[in-house]
Amino acid sequence: MSQTKHSSQKSHKRNNILFLLIFLFIASGVAYAFYYYLYAQYYESTDDAYVSQNIIYVTPQTSGVVKQIFVHKTQYVTKGQLLGRLDTRDANLSFEQAKSTLAQTVRKIKALHIQAKESKFNVALATLKMQKAEADFKRNQVLEKHHAIAINKFEHLEYAYKEARQNLQIMRQKHKAIQALIKDVNISKNPQVQNAILALKRSYLNLKRCNIYAPHSGIVTKKNFSIGENVSLQTTLLAIIPTNGFWVDANFKETQLRHIKVDQNVKLYSDLYGKNVVYHGKVVGISAGTGAVFSLLPPQNATGNWIKIVQRIPIRIALNAKELQKYPLHVGNSMVATIDIHKQNTAPLSKKKITKNKNLSTLLYKNAMQEATAMAHEIIRKNI
Template identity: 35%
Template sequence: MKMPGNEKKRNIFFSFLLGNKERIRNKGSFQRLFQVLWRSWKRDLFSFAFNKYRPFLVFFLILCLVALWWFFFTGRWVATNDAYVTGNVIPVKAQTSGRVVEVLVESTQFVQKNQLLVRLDSLKQQVAFESAQHNLAMAVRRVEDLFNKARSLRHKIAAQKAILGRQRYDLGLYSSGSKAGVVSVQDAVDAQWKVAEIESTIRQLEDELRSTEAWIQKTTIWDNPIVLKAAVELKDAYLALYRCQIVAPVAGYIARRSVQVGDEVSPEKLLMSVVPLDYYWVVANYRETELRRIRPGQPVKIRADIYGRHYLYHGIVEGIEPGSGTVFSLLPPDNATGNYIHVVERVPVRIKLDPTELRKHPLRLGLSVVTKVNVSYQGQSVLKPLTEIPPEAKKTDYSSPYFTEELAGVDHLIKSIIEQNRYSQDQAENPNQAENSLSQKQQEIFPSPPSN
């Protein structure tokens, strides 16, 4: 009868323990016996453990895989798909009311900075501008007349004072002569009345001089209030005419053009928008439970839905908004009303994009993206954001010198009008030459925005 393998092995082992030296004669036999026993026990042990603890082993293996995946992929990254591309949207509005007579651009069209977009009806403003020029010329001539009048009154006063001196001298002679009987008393009385009459005339002239000097004292033709007031009115009329031409404040693409020829526009009405696509960023809304590990300076991986998984953007956390979205909403929540529901708030995080990657793969405002912040980097304090305007964008997108230089030409025009209307010997000889020179100067000075 053939014994089972396990029983045979046990008999061999027992015979070895009892000193059966006939079957085990040397050291090599002992090693072979030990290897046979070890292989048998190992196979039996593994078979028993695998069959009995199989669910536990599978669970442990899955737990190890999850731990490794969390450590290498999830633990170092904080991701969200509640993110979108945003940037500057520059509104285009009229600075004065008027009727549209010409529209020069269309939606999606690229425009340069200070390019003419819309032109308004400017006939009324042109008439007001010409009237303001004439008013300034009249003001200059009026002030010049006041200066001349004051000068003439001083001369008259000086002449009357000279006559008064002579009459007083004659009065003294007549008084002495009447006492000596040389001159009649009537002549002395007449001389006395002439002195009183001249003194009254001098006082009247001095009052007229003071009244005239009240308009011109301590001033010149350049800083007299009458001239300055007319100059300000001219500037106002100049601006009204100048602003009938609506230009692009920045370079970019036209979006949502709503203005039409014939529309009556006002400063409150939005005509269109200009979107500069050379500088934009990503706003990612992270849950408040995820913000404790997000810091400015941490790298970010970004995938845009427009390119899918074909391209990966790289960015950096610039800063975290000082409040959640509900705080800055139109109707902020009031949790003291009694109807309180706890919800996890989301806080916007600003992420800077790489300009080189944006030039290769342009984006558009409002596109959805997926962001992953690498929180294994330490970054810096949330109280020290890295947000700043790039120097190039600050010159192109955050400033428009056009609006601050609107009066650049009118000052020279005012100076020309004042010079042309001041009294001089040349004007007295050729009065038409000054008028022609002023008209030519106005055409040269009055600027117009560049057209497309």
């Protein structure tokens, strides 16, 4: 009897546990249903998101040996700040040679202008001589018909006339040749002078480029040049990371993109500061392809061992500038991004035109050409 009672109690206890588990399962399902219909269906989230920024690589614009370095890694530099300097001796020699060549060319063209005047006088003189010889020949031609002049004297006059006529042609051709070289009245417009001016500008610009400046403000990183190193145009000296204009590339699964649109609000937090610091951003665009397509070895999906894998596509998210000033981020920081997809009346991601960042511009050596032009004009003025 006691054994039957004990078995009944055990069965009753088992049923209570089973009912409790069923209740918890149903409650969890109801709770998840409420969570999905009230919250989850209106948000898409991913932890595959990273901070990005325009990385500005500084390369020398002329080759040479590094003479001085004025920066180090992690240093903040301002736009136009001197970062380093190359040895200027070769560039100085080329510049001085270009100045001498320009002066010599100007004097040569000036001499041609003088020769042009002289050749014009020579043409006039040759014309007078030809006219005199022609007159003598024609006058004596009548006498020769009546045998009133010696035949050898008449032949001499005929030869002199032909010679004068040929000499006039030669003088005219020489004058044309000189005129072709100095077609432009203004010496500075002469092609030879223009070539010399261009050589001067190029040499002066190369001299200026021995000074290496920061094209943009930011933090120096990846500095890989040293004193005495011979650098070329292909050498990357360092990289500069601007301290503003960060964005986030969030890699969402393709199954999450259906309701994601431009200008939707995004909340983000980073592992750097934790969940207590929330960033606010907006969706601004979508990549043209998945990350796998642009990898070093893109997948060959036409092979026989193909396995279907849900791909991820980068979504670009703009961050709030004021929040970045308060809580700075670094390139490559991992983020968790959650997009609020309530807003559905904006353009699809593929139709959004991302405007160019107008802040990323540089005007290094902007005055070098003006300075070189002024020097060229001064050299021309002194040698005319």
